[in-house]
Amino acid sequence: MGGGASVPDGVHVVVVGGGFGGVAAAQQLKRRGFSFTLIDMRDAFHHNVAALRASVRPGFAQTTFIPFADTFGDSFVQGRVVGVATDRQTVLLEGGAEIQYSHLILCTGSDGPFPGRFNAVAAHRSAVRAYDELVAQVQAADSVLVIGGGSTGVEMAAEIKTEYPEKKVVLVHSRAALADPELRPDVRQQAKEVLLEKGVELLLGHKVSNQSELQLNVCRKNVIVVTDKGDQLTSDLIISCTGLKVNTGAYAADLSSCLASNGALKVNAHLQVDGFANVFAVGDCADVNEPKMAYHAELHAAVAVSNIANSLGGKELTSYHTGNITMLLAMGPDDGVGQFNGFQLPRCVVRLGKSRDLLLWKSWKGMKQKQPVM
Incomplete structure (x- = not known):
């Protein structure tokens, strides 16, 4: 297991979820010579850090999906996991298929509204079309209302x-x-x-009270939006950036005592x-007190895979420790705010480090594939 060590017979790791944590785990398992299966609803990794730009820039969405099979071959299975039979060490897929494991890594992530998330059993070409269609809706609208001023809403606007x-x-x-409550106050103010x-107009301290009646992501001229303070606004296009929740469908019934x-x-x-x-x-599906971010998911994956190897080799297990928030x-591609290890960063540093290309290069390099040219 790494460094030429062999993997014992009968070891097969199943990774449920092909987001940042799942892909990082699969890459490390592959590197260490483990037998493994990566399962995801889509047929491609979604670099959803760039999902919001894919919603506004024509042709950009195709760069945000990276086919799993081209990287992991037969170790990738597309499907929806609907249960985990821990007594039989088996993962159950929608449609009746079962995959046995010796070790299981759950990386089911979070679910939320499109365009911030695209969680469906689908080919990535259909996902790309969905983003391209939203671009057309944005282009057709004279006004756009973004609901939710967390980090996703801030970036979307x-x-x-x-x-x-x-x-x-x-x-x-x-x-x-605005933005994530765990960020420094001066970063949130920035x-x-x-x-x-x-030139974004802000309406803070207001909730949209008729959101259930609104059609999202479709351009319809002068739709009336009502807030809980009695204010009325009109907008051609409404995009929701609220309601993110842990995706529990794969394990909630079978691991209810662990929730x-x-x-x-x-x-x-x-x-x-x-x-x-x-x-x-x-x-995101690990109950760890820290912001839910791709960066943290990748750190978690390294600890999980190391501990599978350590347990098999009779070595001491590695602990995960949260650090200062980064x-x-x-x-937009021209600006950004943030902090590194708890210290506020200059806007130009964030622009160069993330905003320009949204770290797409890193995912394509990690998957050992060539990024398409727009």
């Missing part, structure tokens, strides 16, 4: 206003401060300043799910 500065963009947020500089209140799996310091030495949780918000 900035992407639209940067790509289409002539359009009216309004961001409605239920709180007074995000607000960038939006205002770009935290938000649906994440309770884990120990080694990222082992409570009561199961051979089951690990990685990324988070970068890309606010």
Whole structure:
């Protein structure tokens, strides 16, 4: 297992979920010579860090999906996991197929509204079409309303206003401060300043009260939006950036005793799910007190795979420790705000480090594939 060590017979690791954590785990298992199966609903890795730009820039979406089979071959299976039979060490797929495991890494991620998430059993070409169709809706609209001023909403509003500065963009947020609450206050204030500089109109401390009646992601002229404070707005296009939740469908029924209140799996310091030495949780579905980010999911994956190898080799298990928060918000390709290890970064550093290309190069390089030229 790495360095020429052999993997014992009968070891087969199943990785459920092909997001950043799942792909990182699969890459490390492959590198160490493990037998493994990576399962995902899509046939391609979605670099969803770039999903919002794919919603506004024509042709960009094709660069955000990287086919799994080209990297992992027969070790990849497309399908929806509907259950985990821990007594039989078997993963159950929709349609009746079963895959046995000696070790299991759950990386099911979070679910939420399109375009921030695309979670469906689908070929990536259909996902690309969905993003291209949203681009057309954005182009057809004279005004866009973004619901939710967390980090996703902030980035969404900035992407639209940067790509289409002539359009009216309004961001409605239920709180007074924008972006992730775990960010430094001065970084959150800076995000607000960038939006205002770009010309985004902010309506803070308001909730949209008729959201259930609104059709999202479709251009319809002068739709009326009502807030809980009685204000009325009109907009041609409404995009929701709220409601992110842990994706529990693969394990909730079978691991109900291990669930935290938000649906994440309770884990120990080694990222082992409570009561199961051979089951690990990685990324958003691990109950770890830190922001849910691709960067953290990749760190989790390294710990989980190392601990599978360590347990097989009789070595001490590695612990995962949270650190100071690092988070970068890309606010269009020309700007950004963020912090590294708890320290605020200059906007130009965020722009160069993330905003320009949204780290797409890193995913294509990691998957050992050539990024298409737009």
